Amino acid sequence: MNKTPIYFMPGLAAGPEIFENLELDPEKYTFHYLKWIKPLALEEDIDNYACRLSDEIKEKNPVLVGVSFGGIMVQEIAKFVNPKKVIIISSVKNQGELPKKFKLAKFTKVYKFFPTVIVENFEDYARYFLGKSLKKKADLYKKYLSVRSKKYLKWSIYNVLKWEQISPLEDIVHIHGTKDTVFPIKNVKNAIEIKGGTHIMILTKAKKISKIIDDVLTF
Template identity: 35%
Template sequence: MKQIYLFSGLGADYRAFEKLDFSDFYITHINWIIPNKDESIENYAYRISIQIKAKNPILIGLSFGGMVAVEVAKFVEVEKIILLASAKTKYEIPFYYKIPGKLKLHKLIPASILKRANFLSYWFFGVENKSEKQLLKSILKDTDSIFLKWALDKIVTWKNTVTKKGLIHIHGTSDRILPLKFVKADFKIKNGCHFMTLNKNIELSNLIESIIT
């Protein structure tokens, strides 16, 4: 069986993958660690890569987890990187995130606001029903505030320009956090939102399996 390492997104954890079918593969969930003060995403990726024990594994990253997977692959030889609702390089981060990033305005937002689920976060993530909203609410509540603020800073100031061989990008056509028009996707999930791992899980599971096998 193929060994897959799963990187969840910002404000997310292993529960973001719970509806995907990985029954034909060995999977390991990468655990986020607390970043050091002013730590670069490159150094963080190096430290977190220690969790990867298999040779030539497949990395699957959701949202911010995809960005970290891209950085980890600079230190670990991998068979494939599969990005879900993510970005490959700094060029795929929308300009309206980069502007406040340069002005450091994002650092003024209290973590308590970012961790609070409401109608706006439900709309941005694309959650559609009561159970999905409850799951998002729970995940955001459980996210470490230090990690959340650090990761937000790394997203809006990301400098990567390298696209590694073997990288495959899957993106939803209705993603509101990282709109499709800013990225070059290899595969598009019709009406898929940023949380498409939950509500487009069957289509996404079949696609991932076909890519891997």
């Protein structure tokens, strides 16, 4: 039986470790973990970045799975490969699903001040993007936010805020938690909902997410 290649893209500032709790059959799938690469410059557009990242994909017709900003990134990577399926988790499909606080940050350009805050007071940054429960799940967030390059973080935040996709990709699968405080479910349309799922449900609801992914790819 030919195995289906799955490429996983972690969220903003996260490493491949966030996918370790998924339970997918290695007899059916091969697993490949994309990592964030250094932007060529702070001005590098997301399209060019995605093109460079797509060079890491060697198999034809892969499944692309992305979490949070990684969900945005796999949608951009899909423009350069011919994916069998694009699955996003705790993410958004277009700019209309971004919350007001992100739009406000873009309008006021407050993101220009984020890099210094991130480096000097990383926990405040995490609370802003990931909700107020940081202290309760500190160990999980340490795993979730492991990439701390100042240049990369500045580039990433800027590109989340300025993402210009208007219409969702055709046939995209969106898995979203009802308790996501980063991308509130009220702004999200046509998603498979996981009750009680937060923005880090890739770690806390991995079994349910695994079943959804397997069901989507099996039928």
